[in-house]
Amino acid sequence: MRTDDRPVSSPVAHPGGSPDTSPLLTDLYQLTMLGAYYERAMESQAVFEFYVRRLPENRNFLLMAGLEQLLDYLATLRFSNDDLAWLESTGRFKPGMLARLADFRFSGDVYSISEGSVFFADEPVLRVMAPLPEAQFIESRLINLLHFQTLIASKAARCRLAAGRKRLVDYGMRRAHGAEAALLASRASYLGGFDATATLEAARRFGIPIAGSMSHAFVQAHATELEAFRSFAQCHPNDLTLLIDTFDVERGAARAVELARELQAANVRIRAVRIDSGDLAANARRVRSILDKADLADVEIVVSGALEEYAISALARWEAPIDCFGVGTKLDVSADSPMMDCVYKLQEYAGRASRKKSVGKGSWPGRRQVHRTYDDNGRIALDMVCRAEEVMEGRALLHPVMLNGHRTQRSPPLAEIRAHAMAEIATLPLSMQSLDHGPRSPVKISPALRSLASQVDRIAH
């Protein structure tokens, strides 16, 4: 644990490859443990499971997300010569170990619930079965990928529940935590019920619809607000959203009306106006009234500014005349709960079930499955967590998504995952679809699993 006082080596400012695919995007201890596993030939099958220990405050359910990126990572995981040379340069790894890493591949099986499925605390949602070094090594990036997208998809689902049928657009790129967070937040929020993103690279990578308007700087750069609106209309007659609050929102709305009259001859219509400040409900009402009086009832109102599910829900409750919410920072950082207590734990090694017993962090041993049963209205009644081999009523949630390192199926289109997520949310009891703290979790532990735990605890370590 002691750290050297000096850097381990000169920094490599631009190592080959992208940071998101580097096998060195991991914790040092994964590699030090691998060294010991290889030396002692501890390469029997290990079973690890990913689960959430406790739901974050203000969450009644979670939406599984990030599986696609995880399977990509597992399928392409390789150490390049540059990676190996750098590891060697640290002086921490033996030649035998580095030789093994040169051939490192993920060759294991992965069982998972589907992306977009709802789940709760204390139930396994992903199981990895692979030789111990492989199953161990992938831990850090596996958690990194599943944690973040699940966090954002679950937050987005709450925004969707609050917004009803109104449109939701992800505006969060600028204050997301870095490049990958911005892109994966767009993906996860679309999956969780958003309609579009403002982030171009996310639109390119994931085929998500894009949306946007203009910034205050655009308005300021022109001599007058009306001049700015004209300039934008001339360039983008087919997708015309005007930001009307740079100086004064009612005057901005009046300018939009003025422009609409000018554009009439050319048959160009204003699609929407955006309000980004002040009392959004009051401003939306005032602006709606100005627009309606000018016979512009079809011009929509977009609002933005520090929005998340709570503000959206209040605006919906007050029946503010809003058509679309631009949701930014608080979505992309999951502001009310920027992290989840999720873990990836060893359940079994070489056929022997085990669990840790650290105070406050105990776990259930062995490989597990979740069986979900529904009530007569199609709502989730019970999630029974049991030993994988138990025969149980209900639908088994974990199914193979990767066998021997190969995906069992092509990735479903994102729109399909999103549709599945919307259907899954509809299976939640109504009390869990509320933003308020819902009823206790539907998760139960099977008697056979409890009995295995007692059995495991009787073994001396």
Next chain:
Amino acid sequence: MRTDDRPVSSPVAHPGGSPDTSPLLTDLYQLTMLGAYYERAMESQAVFEFYVRRLPENRNFLLMAGLEQLLDYLATLRFSNDDLAWLESTGRFKPGMLARLADFRFSGDVYSISEGSVFFADEPVLRVMAPLPEAQFIESRLINLLHFQTLIASKAARCRLAAGRKRLVDYGMRRAHGAEAALLASRASYLGGFDATATLEAARRFGIPIAGSMSHAFVQAHATELEAFRSFAQCHPNDLTLLIDTFDVERGAARAVELARELQAANVRIRAVRIDSGDLAANARRVRSILDKADLADVEIVVSGALEEYAISALARWEAPIDCFGVGTKLDVSADSPMMDCVYKLQEYAGRASRKKSVGKGSWPGRRQVHRTYDDNGRIALDMVCRAEEVMEGRALLHPVMLNGHRTQRSPPLAEIRAHAMAEIATLPLSMQSLDHGPRSPVKISPALRSLASQVDRIAH
């Protein structure tokens, strides 16, 4: 603003290049605005400034970080043929605009405070002067890069203030928000006073010292805890940190003592034991006592588990015998404040100063400078925010770091930036070095700047 109901195009799963260098890592509106700027030949010089509107709750100061990555971004910003082809495929951009993007370069000037400098709300810390389309386009990624590292460096500085001279290691990769967040959190936390990171890729890219131990899975995978310790010692005799809380922390400590005796003959020493659960102060005391009685006073104690500045400060106050803190998720997501209200605003266009007046989001106009004066003890007395051309007492904080698109100096080594940050923190009044809410900010606005604001407001828009 209206969003299409279908994806704009088929997703491009693996576009060329890394997400963190893509010019499409931006908001749609930057490009729609550029289209209008080009069409109307609005290419005069624009001045934008980056600043924080309000300090996050629980922060008395901020540490500037992320400048290095921003300058890299500006110096290498290019649209590839693939980027342009994709933009064309969206049907949103005219050929003339795409031709301009093919030649797009950042050719402007950047003035900034140094990385590692302390700053406060309402003062400009970075100024961009460039033709309007360039200065506008870079907004989204500029904020994305400066926001996150400043957030983490500032949080890390608080951990350093709480920890005194004890060692701090970043363990946060797994629950950081994606790949880039993990890497930049390592960099920013080192800059803010951490000693090391567990993240290998960050060590490679930034030359940060690395540290780590073993996981609970490693212990569980062996038949007994002692067997696990032996196995690790055999493989890593020179960097031996044992995780002792998998089953029972006192028994774990006893096993560490047992191993220390076995290793004596081979002259191998245990460097540290790690405790990751329970009451860390009480556990550290019990373990310290077990180790001391066994004549292992030089074996250090590392603790981890949901730590951040508050818990570190409490453990230090209780004089818990702890040598090193592993700080994970709550550092890497800045848990108590995962975002800052920072913006990049147009201050001046074509020689004309301007400001927005949106309710609650007003700003000061024109190009600005900050002059800092110190008291007799070398503590910050006053930050005077004034017009750039004013002659003022005190040290001017903003200085050129890029001219005509070229950096004015080579990047300083990260260790040097870190040393500067530590010196800067020492210039804070002691009340601001406390974790508690400190005195009001030392920032004042010069009379000439106030007078410019009134002047600007008299112009009709």
